[in-house]
Amino acid sequence: MERWEGRLAPTPPFSLALTAGYQTYFQGQVGADRFQNGVYSRLLVRNGRPVLLQVAGSSSPEDPNHPLLRIQVVAPTLAQEDIAWAVERASWILHTDADLRPLYTRLQEDHTLRPLLPALYGLHPPRMPSVFEGLVFAICGQQVSSVVARRIRTALVERFGEPMDWDGQVWRAFPSPERLWETGVKGLREVGLSQRKAEYILDIARQAVEGSLPLEALAYSPSPEVEARLTPLRGIGRWTVEWVLLRGLGRPEVFPAGDLALQRLLARLYNHGSPLSAEEARMLAERWGPWKGYVAVLLFAGARLGLFPSLR
DNA sequence: AGCCAGGCTCTCG
DNA sequence: CGAGAGCATGGC
Structure with a gap:
């Protein structure tokens, strides 16, 4: 080594x-x-x-x-x-x-988020190593609770990821499109994916292997182009594309307003607890301008760390 | 036990 | 078109 x-x-x-x-x-x-x-x-x-x-x-x-x-x-x-x-x-x-400085400047006037900034200071929105991983990762998270999504994502890696022994541990990579393609529906179902989601993932893996879907080239493409390329894929809707753009590619301006958990956060923090539709959430996020995607990251981080007193 | 989770597709009026 | 069923699993 x-x-x-x-x-x-x-x-x-x-x-x-x-x-x-x-x-x-x-x-x-x-x-x-x-x-x-x-x-x-x-x-x-x-x-x-x-x-x-x-x-x-x-x-x-x-x-x-x-x-x-x-x-x-x-x-x-x-x-x-x-x-x-x-x-x-x-x-x-x-x-x-x-x-992050322009984001912090903009949030100076946000009475909900400003008190959290010291605790979240220096949080850069991390990204997925590949577009393929971002897509598969997002599909795993469709509809199910975040606990279930985490379990499935980890099981996928534990089961199919290429291993390397070092420092007394086994490290595993995210499985390649080739590996997932040869795994087949049956293998993917064993990690807790539904028949449908297994098919979505295999479909994408196959196209990536064949070269008909140049996924990784999208990493630096404009967001509308990424959306135009991914949305036609089976199993990929707006929610999934937006999470790939934000969580996979780190696009600052992409706000996944269709996300149920995000809607609920916004409802409690910015709407006195009254439920918000996706469109209302999208309009609300306009106040954060080109940084609304990073704000979504801050909101989730704050929630996971228990930083919002009003959510207790 | 049954319903809902950080959606999406397919089917049917 | 719009509405509704079905899906995997885990937690409440």
């Missing part, structure tokens, strides 16, 4: 605890992501070979205003290109170059 160590300087403010914590639902592990003892770990696959990424803070306690990360890359063999690629992937996932 070969190992490389380096540094990463995110755009301040940046908090690894919050950013990697959010990526793992503040639960330590979800899917292929782990955040344990202050170290964010993720096994990736490059050209069919495993590459383990580990990121830790360089000071303790961390100082979001002067962030500096230590990054370690581990693989059976490591070429220069592998290292550059791994560093780029780490920056992508942790969204280290996101600039």
